[in-house]
Amino acid sequence: QLQLVESGGGLVQPGGSLSLSCAPSGFTLDYFAVGWFRQVPGKEREGVSCISSGGGITNYADSVKGRFTISKDNAKNMVYLQMNSLGPEDTGVYYCAAVYQSDWGCSRAEESMDHWGKGTLVTVSS
Numbered sequence: 001q002l003q004l005v006e007s008g009g010g011l012v013q014p015g016g017s018l019s020l021s022c023a024p025s026g027f028t029l030d031y032f033a034v035g036w037f038r039q040v041p042g043k044e045r046e047g048v049s050c051i052s053s054g055g056g057i058t059n060y061a062d063s064v065k066g067r068f069t070i071s072k073d074n075a076k077n078m079v080y081l082q083m084n085s086l087g088p089e090d091t092g093v094y095y096c097a098a099v100y101q102s103d104w105g106c107s108r109a110e111e112s113m114d115h116w117g118k119g120t121l122v123t124v125s126s
Contacts, residue, residue: 002026002027004024005096005118006118006120009094013088013124016086017083018122020036020094021115022078024030029052029078030074031102031106032101033053034096034098035051037094037095038093039092039119046063048064049064049068051079053101057106059107064083067086089124094122099112
């Protein structure tokens with residue numbers, strides 16, 4: 001089982017920013033599409049954003065469009081999620097996930113992903 005490790009979570013005030021990172025353990029992300037998901041207690045896990053294996057195609061949930069930016073640096077073997085204008089509704093555990101696929105695009109559907117990280121907690125509160 002391939003593993004992913006998220007980092008960058010923490011406590012931030014409303015209106016603030018955070019940048020999450022996703023690093024693979026023992027493999028390269030060159031041929032993997034990657035997604036960021038978040039889960040709030042009592043709710044289903046939500047696909048926040050995804051990026052194609054080549055990095056040229058991205059997709060965002062309406063709730064984060066215009067505020068979050070996903071990026072993929074294959075040279076550094078990393079995926080990032082820049083989160084701006086954060087609000088309390090963005091609080092949750094954020095997971096990075098990946099699936100091996102050709103560079104056709106990406107999907108924010110949880111069932112489309114094969115490999116998952118353990119998550120990093122983001123808390124937006126004053």
